[in-house]
Amino acid sequence: MANIKSQIKRNRQNERRRVRNKAVKSEIKTRVKVAVRAAQDGGEQASEALRVAMKRIDKAAAKGIIHKNQAANRKSRLMKRLEKASG
Numbered sequence: 001m002a003n004i005k006s007q008i009k010r011n012r013q014n015e016r017r018r019v020r021n022k023a024v025k026s027e028i029k030t031r032v033k034v035a036v037r038a039a040q041d042g043g044e045q046a047s048e049a050l051r052v053a054m055k056r057i058d059k060a061a062a063k064g065i066i067h068k069n070q071a072a073n074r075k076s077r078l079m080k081r082l083e084k085a086s087g
Contacts, residue, residue, distance in 0.1 A: 021065050024056075024060050024063075024065050025060070025065065025066070027056055028053070028056050028057055028060055028066075028074070031049070031052055031053040031056045032053050032074070032078055034049050034052075034053070035049040035050045035052070035053040035078065035082065036078075036081050036082065036085055038050075039081075039082045039085040039086045040085045040086075042086065046082075046086070050078075050082060053078060054075055054078075057071050057074050057075055057078075058071060058075075
């Protein structure tokens with residue numbers, strides 16, 4: 001354990017950020033799964049689920065939780081999966 005006051009504070013901050021980032025990443029995975037499942041079922045909610053998933057990915061990239069290139073890759077991969085699922 002750290003003895004330096006600033007390092008103790010830094011550890012607390014890092015832990016809070018880690019938990020927040022983990023929640024956001026989990027949310028992204030959930031939204032992607034929901035979008036893919038909706039596309040496979042062919043329901044009218046597919047476009048709405050896709051929009052929400054894209055929004056979550058973009059928001060995570062904007063906040064620095066994931067890199068902007070990773071966000072682009074995830075969105076691209078998601079679109080490919082949806083094309084395959086619906087087509």
